[in-house]
Amino acid sequence: MTINPPSPRLAQAERAPVDHSPLALARLDLSRLHAALAAREKDLAAREAALASANAALKKLETDTNSRLWRLVKRIQRSVSVRPWLHGLLRGLLAAGAGARAPAPPPPEASLILQSGLFDPxxxxxxxxxAPRAPLDAAAHYLRQVPSRGHKASDRLTVTDPSPAFDTAWYRTENPDIGTENPLLHYLRIGRHSLRAISALAKASAEAARRQALGLDLPPPRPRLAIGLGPSTRLATATRAARSAAISAQQAGLEDCMLLWPGPAAEAPPGTTALDLPDDMRHASAAHDQMLRQAAARGATLYIAADAEGFFAPDCLEALLRMSAAADNMALIGAADFPNEHPRHVDPVSFETAWAGGACLLLPIGPVLALGGLEPALDTLAAVDLSWRARQAGLRILACPNARYITSQAAPGTSDWVAPEHLLDGYRLARLWGCEPVAAAIGTEIRRHGGMPEEPGPDPLSRNPDLADWSNGFCFAPSRW
Amino acid sequence: MHDDLSDAVEVIVRFHNPALFEELSGALLSLIAQSWRPLRVLLVTQRFTDAQSQALEARLAPFRAIDPSVSLDVVRYTREDGLADARSALLNAGIAEARGRYLAVLDYDDVLYPEAYTVLVNALSASGGAVAFGGIALKSLAASTAVPFGIGFARLGRLPGQTLVDTFRDGFCPFHGMLLDRSRIAKADLWADDSLELFEDYEWHLRLGTRYPFSYHALDNIIGEYRYKDDGSNTVPLRLSIDAPRMAIWRRYAEEIERRRASLEIAPAIQAGLGIDPPLQGLTIRGLLDRLDRGEMTLRQQAALPQRVLAYASAEVGL
Structure with a gap:
């Protein structure tokens, strides 16, 4: 057993049949069409209301031809030297009236860019x-005015930037694959999903924020670190894990890193301290909980729970320790499962994520003990449970992209691996967090496969059901792929 | 390390720029993690100076120490003549050093999943093929100096294709999705064309494909990743436009590949495998494709790609 959260292949296996069946795709398309229709109807209603209001205003003006305002409008129409903004206002006003006869609806993309926050009317x-003053019309004006081709890299199209945040010319230069598409639309359709920046400043700021989050400019941290290797019956892989831990600790400049092994000395990989835990503490979460407490007793301030089936990249520990130091050692930090990362979403700048876990997880010992430690009643989902509790207590949950922990995760979608144990763990997790509908649904699934849900033991910890997020099923976070 | 290399998988890793060690480290880690043993890595460096080679050895030391059962040998290619990009010559240098039964290639910026070679060896054993291919997923990474390995944001499925004819039409199998059994291939046929600066892997596939049986059964298994970085550093950039000089080179080598299609004759045994009975004398790759395109020939039904791979390949996100 490990404290790994759900593996990529499980996530893929659970989603693939649903996501990609023709029926599911058709349903998805239908739901999208419904959503788009609802949005268009709402937009139409708003525009009709605006149009009615404009028509009413125009009618009032037309009926009151002696009014001072109407005379002013007529005088401006005749004027040769009109002020541009007044002229625009007039055109807009007249267009509103004319619109009753031949409305020219803004393109659907206008609403998109208006809602993006990157168009400032x-x-x-x-x-x-x-440009018209009405936000939607101004957005339509922007879409008509921003040329899609014919600009050289040196062009500075500041006049057509949609807002001070979005640098049209820079974006076009940085992204030559944009073709003839409007740069902002390209960003909203593709760029934002592929982590592209909206300006040189934004790019530099993101990079500086990443450096800060990763602690790259800090002096090398030298905390009291203990590494616990999870239980394993394969001495060769456990030995490799232990050896890689020692190498990585040496690369990080740690001279007194503790390397703990839950089993007896006779089965311990070289270089580890065997704790010979009782048999009932030899599954991963219980073993790591015990090793964390032993590490605390021996003066360690940070603990790394590592799967003995994997191994550390030489630079893994330094990357984890730097990120921890940058977070004032008040964060749960998961190393990057390499080469097959879990598909959960990770903020590309702050590296915040919904739950920390994987095959290698750094824990600040004091705060985690204050939370009650790892939940021994759980197996693969202990890290999810701890992450939820840690967030409740104000700890940060991070994923460190520079810390590679090599795991034996199989390719997604290539295995018929089913996880009855994972379902059981999900059931226990749902019960612990008081999510009874979820527990009932998982229990039904377990029984459907001929199993029997196991009741968790008495829970000494207080959990807030509002913090348990099952909205992404067993992925516990939106997918990044 | 294992002294007996009879069942060894030997992997040629070409490395041309010492500054790119961070990316190389990922390839090496994914090889150390392979479940198949014996395993030998032939790291072929392109014209490294003595100082660069010494620095490389120092950086390799911790990788060697992680798992001594993996042999990691550096092969220095130092010849100054020939093409500036000596990618084919590096392959030949690696082949000259290989002694095991199985041979593979992994570029320094790509990765394999731990079971990759076990899957491919099993595919070779089960199929009797000389060359086996596994599925390679395309993954997009955002470049960042703070994160030297890039930040993954999209998995794009894999390149479409599933048969030898698909290979003849286009290169859909990245080099590192391939494993070949040297005991089933004549030594004289194992070479890379060092006149090519591009498509040397595809030329290899075309040439061997006309003479030796290929197995595509393991395409069902995604065994590794082809990693696109959005800074244009890949040989085949994903999103940055190719400038005119580079495009001219591409066109030149694409024309060269087409000339190979027109000249490479498909061996009778391979034709038989495709269902061409009796075999046509002098049938070239181009001749086969033209006949197929004109509807003058139908081939034996090829096995359909398993549905889950199609689903995986269609799981496009964002792009």
Whole structure:
């Protein structure tokens, strides 16, 4: 047993049949169409209301031809030297009236860019006097005005930037695959999903924030570190894990790193301290919980729970320790499962994530003990449980992309591996967090496969059901792929 | 390390720039993690100076120490003549050093999953093929100097294709998805064309494919990743436009590949495997493709790709 969270292959296996069957795809398309239709109807209603209001205003003006405002409008129409903004206002006003006869609806993309937060109507119209004032119309104006081709890399199209945040010319230069598409639309359709920046400043800021989050500019941390290897019956792989831990500790400059082994000395990999835990503490979460407490007793401040089936990259420990130091040693930090990362979402700048885990997990000993340690009633989902509790207590949950822990995870979708133990663990997790509907659903699934849900033991810990997030099933986070 | 290399998988890793060690480290780690033993890595360096070679040895030391059962040998290619990009010559240097039964290639910036060679050896054993291919997923990474390995954001499935004819049409099998059984291939046929700066892997597949049986049964298994970084550093950049000089080189080598299609004749045994009975004398790859395109020939039904691979390949995100 390990304290690994659900593996990529499980996540893939659970999603693939649902996500990609023709029926599911058709349902997905249908639901998207429904959503799009609802959005369009809402937009249409708003526009009709605006149009009715404009028509009413125009009618009032037309019926009151002696009004001072109407005379002013007529005078401006005749004027040769009109002020651009006034001219624009007038055109907009007249267009609103004309619209009752031949409305020209803005393209659907106008709503998209308006809702993106990257189109600032006030900022845009202030720099484009001929643009209509209404936000949606201004967005439509932007879509018509931003040329899609014919600009050299050196062009500075500041006048057509949709907001001070989005640098149109820079984005176009940085992304030559944009073709003839409007840069902002390209960003919203592709760029934001592929972590592209919206300006040179944003790119530099993100990179600086990453450096800070990773602790790259800090002096090399030298904490009291203990590494616990999870139980394993394969001495060769456990020996490799132990050897890699020693190498990585040496690379990190740690001279007194403790390397703990839960089994007896006779079965211990070279270089480890055997704790010879009782048999009932030899499954991963219980073993790591005990090793964490032993590490605390021996003066360690940080503990790394590592799967003995995997091994550390030489630079793994330094990367983890730097990130921990950057977070003031108040974060749960999962190393990157290499080469097959778990598909859960990770913020590409702060590296915050929904749960920390995987085959290698760094824990701040004091805060984790204050939380009650690892839950021995759980197996593969102990890290998810701990992450939820840690967030409740204000700890940060991070994934360190520079810390590679090599695991034996199989390729996603290539195995018929089913995880009855994983379902059982899910049942226990749901019960511990008081999520009875989830527990009932998992229990039904377990029984359908001929199993019997196991009741968790008495829970000494207080858990807030509101923090348990089952919205992504057993992935516990949106997928990044 | 194992002295007996009779069942060894030997992997040629070509490495041309010492500054790219971070990416090389990923390839090496994925090899150390392989479940297959014996395993020997032939790291072929391109024109490294003595100082660069010494620095490389120092950086390799901890990788060697992780698992001594993996042999990690550096092969220095130092010849200054020939093409600036000596990728084919590096392959030949690695082949010259190989002594085991199985041979594979892994580029320094790609990775394999731990079971890759076990899957491919089993595919060779089960099929009797001389060359076996496994599935390689395409993964997109955002480049970042703070994260030297890149930040993964999309998995794009794999390149479409499933048969030898698909290989004849286009190169859909990345080099590191291949394992060949040297006991089933004549030594004289194991060479890379050092006149090519591009498509040397595809030329290899075309040439061997006309003479030796290929197994595609392991395409069902995704055994590794082809990693696209968005800084244009791949040989085949994903999103950055190719500039005119580079495009001209591409066109030149694409034309060269087409000339190979027109000249490489498909051996009768391979034709028989495709269901061409009796075999056509002098049938070239181009001749076969033209006949197929004109509807003048139908081939034996090829095994359909398993549904789950199609589902995986279609799991496109974002792009």
């Amino acid at each position: 006030d900022w845009y119209t202030a720099r484009n006097p001929d």
